[in-house]
């Protein structure tokens with residue numbers, strides 16, 4: 001069992017277990033798996049978050065903290081020490097699409113959508129929506145590059161080029 005939870009996707013396996021029991025209403029068991037993630041990987045990933053299949057957290061999500069209503073799509077890659085949280089009067093409604101890459105130490109706050117096939121550079125502070133096929137960087141994060149057919153594989157390696165990319 002220890003090998004299963006300490007492997008590369010251990011954080012996601014523990015989250016899946018905690019999310020499963022959360023949906024069943026077995027909150028004490030859900031909390032147990034949440035706490036295992038916290039103590040083993042120093043990540044706060046609440047059971048109530050929604051995370052799509054194929055999404056992974058680098059270094060088992062080390063140092064990352066996610067708001068309890070965070071929604072993350074499929075096949076995303078999230079670097080370590082990422083913070084997804086509220087922004088005071090702006091509230092919280094962060095939705096990460098599918099195939100999004102989020103660099104280490106990024107901060108995503110408030111009411112924003114990070115759309116499919118976008119890249120958030122390491123250390124960015126995202127306060128506004130990120131369009132599809134954009135690379136954003138800085139504080140506050142701004143578009144620094146557009147993802148095209150030519151440079152798609154620089155970011156998404158062996159993934160097939162999507163039909164939606166002009």
Ligand SMILES: CC(C)(COP(=O)(O)OP(=O)(O)OC[C@H]1O[C@@H](n2cnc3c(N)ncnc32)[C@H](O)[C@@H]1OP(=O)(O)O)[C@@H](O)C(=O)NCCC(=O)NCCS
Nearest residue numbers: 058079080102103104119120121122123135137138144145
């Ligand atoms: C964004 C990233 C993918 C690089 O993309 P890229 O297309 O090769 O970007 P470039 O290096 O050509 O840089 C483009 C511009 O963005 C800027 N930029 C790139 N990364 C940046 C960052 N993290 N923060 C601020 N600006 C950044 C560059 O300075 C450059 O600006 P300029 O045009 O004014 O010179 C990369 O910098 C990055 O942040 N990767 C994430 C790594 C990571 O977190 N791994 C996970 C470890 S757990």
